[in-house]
Amino acid sequence: MFRVTDKPINLQELVDCVTDPKAGAIATFIGTTRNNNEGRKVIALDYEAYPEMAEKELTRLGEEARKKWQICRMAIVHRVGPVQITEPSVMIAVSSAHREAAFAACRFAIEEIKRTVPIWKKEVYEGGEIWIGTQSGQPLNRS
């Protein structure tokens, strides 16, 4: 399961998806929205994706992980749209026969998501908003 969704993500759904009789471990990762970034007080994040390509890239990185480690199954779901403080924006689950592969593949997946998958986050903070990664923001004019 490699998916982009505008609904809240359900961890159990990912765990069920990677459950495998050959697995002795399931590693999971949850990326959540924190209330501060580089000194700014964050109000919320707003994610946007190129959905068809994002799902294709997630699938591709799953295949790459499979070449690097002996994993059983992998699932990744990334949320789009507004995500409030403390809410998850991404979840990853990986199952493998032994725990090392699951931990390593899980780590690899989140790093690759941040590097190659066409998903963007706009940080809405007190006093403005900014597309992360572009150094280009503007103060909100809420007058």
Next chain:
Amino acid sequence: MTVKVKLFAILRERAGAAEVIKEIKEGSTVADLWAVLQQDYPKLAVPGIRLLYAVNQDYVKPDRVLKNADEVVFVPPVSGG
């Protein structure tokens, strides 16, 4: 021939459009299309931005020659996770 350009995130906001159908010359590359688009939408030129390029949902180099009906995306720095 025509291609479909999809714009996301900062580029969508700056252009004020999510999708543009563009008539281009045969033999045009992704880089040529980007140059033409910046004439149509001068605000697309974000100082210092590093773009990646995708055609039909795959990353390509900017010298990729376009075909009729290609879907082209200029990918601003990604920031998922």
